[in-house]
Amino acid sequence: MRSAVKRADVQWVLLVAITAVLVVVLKAMHAPAALLLGPLVVGIIFGVSGATIRPPPASRVVSSTLIGCLVAVAMGSAMGPELLGRLPAFLYIGATTLGFSLGLGWLLSRAGWFGGSTAVWGLSPGGAAGMIALAQETGADARIVALMQYFRVLLVASSAIGLAHLAAPLPTGHPHAQSWLPPLDPLGLLGALVLCVAGGLLAKALKFPAGVFLIPGLAGAALLATGWFRLQVPPVLAALAYAVVGWTIGLSFTRPTLLHSARALPRILGAALLLIALCGVSGLVISLACGVDLLTGYLATSPGGVDSILIIAASTPVDLPFILSAQVIRIILVLLVGPYAAQYLARRAAAPDAP
16 A cells, blocks of 8 residues: 555656646746646646546645636626627527537537447537546447547647637747745735635535636626725646646546547547537637637637636636636536437437437
8 A cells, every 4th residue: 555655656746846847848938828738748648658646626626716716816807797798699609619519429420430429428518527427328438438528628728729829929028037926915815715615615516517617717806896805816826726727637648548549539539620620610700700819719619628728818818708708608508408418419329210
């Protein structure tokens, strides 16, 4: 037992050390969302190499609530009633993203890319854990579903970071060194603690997983708009939250899963890229129709990986309230109709002679 613990300790030390080095390199290269990209890349390397460590569930919840607080700070008072005028656009984004995901999954299943209902569950924009569980219940290949879900999140995050790098100009001159432990604001820290606890408890009570970052983000932005609420998340805590999200995604890519799905990998990648391309076209339409920049339109229509999308949005010059509103509406639509629509299409995909 002691040797197993020691091995886990060594894995954590190496994971943290290598991640820190890569983040420093990425920051020096002015890479967008370096605090997410570094842990993501290192997590994939460790996961494929056979690492057995995983961030504890409690750390994932705390990290998500902290990300919600960071989103609230980045939004400030920009989240206002004027966004209600864009509700038709947000409904369009949610409906098209859900329709593209489920429709493409059904078409790929009918075309024989994947057996039974695997593609429907694999491309469904709901939570990865829930889709994997439902896939197991319906007899789909859960390991391929898991890989499709995680590859989609990885490709969405990677493409968004790449677009952010192209859209954001490189800084000129000598950037100021970041203070990881700036002067602390006790009331701001108390505000963050209250939001984190409330977000975590409400999300659990409501059985709303995405609420762990959406509730602190929306509530925090609304409270900050009043002018009397204070909120502070020290940069070192933000970096740890980003790292947990990156490691969680990256460590999901394991060698057994990749080997099991080796023959299907080109199709898995192709399916994810097709979905991203369709949502990208929708993002272009939104950009032109709503007068927002292309990166904002792309992030608003991205299919899944909301936590990583909000991290990228909060660290790049985009319309964060627009993106958050669009993602909130999408999540609500997914919660309301996603599982039922996915189950219906999964039954039809699993029945070759269905009319």
